[in-house]
Amino acid sequence: MEIIKNKGLNKVTYQQCYQLSKTLPRNSKVKTHLQxxxxxxxxxxxxxxxxxxxxxxxxxxxxxxxxxxMLERSPQADMNRSVLLIPALCGSRKEAVIDQALNKAFQVDLAHWEEKNIPYTVRKKRQEFFKHKS
Structure with missing residues (x-):
């Protein structure tokens, strides 16, 4: 577990773990399942x-x-929309890639995409309802 958790599984770690599994008893179910x-x-x-x-x-x-x-910084954030932040937190992004994304992502296109792909939350429905009542 320590090898796989810390280094991931590849040919090298496979061999290390397989060699360790050979030290288990011959009829061990753990050994069979692990291998x-x-x-x-x-x-x-x-x-x-x-x-x-x-x-x-x-x-x-x-x-x-x-x-x-990040959500704690904006407690009123809409959960459905803010989930779009997750890919931005994965890996490192080069400045050129970010610039390209920002230059090609127009607000109107994002609004249409959001309307099509992100369903209304209860909070959004409530805001829309009260907006028309006042």
Missing amino acids: AWLKKHLQIQAELTELPLLSSSDIIETLFGNYKY
Whole structure:
């Protein structure tokens, strides 16, 4: 677990873990299941990427921790819209890529996309209702 959690699964860590599994008793169900899991997931890793396959929820937990921190700065933020921040928190973005995205993302296009793809929340419905009542 420590190897896979800290380094991910690739050919090198597969070999390390497989060698460790050989130290388990011959008839061990843990050994059998571990070796099957390693083999299956090494194939998945090879099909998906050259990078190690991450096998820990730590990264996802950190991502959502950052997301929650950003939401705290704007407690009235609409959850449906603010979830669009999550991709911006993944990895590092070069300035040129950000500039290109900002120059090609027009407000009117974003508004149409949002209307089509992000359903109204209860808060949004309530605001719309009271806007017409006053």
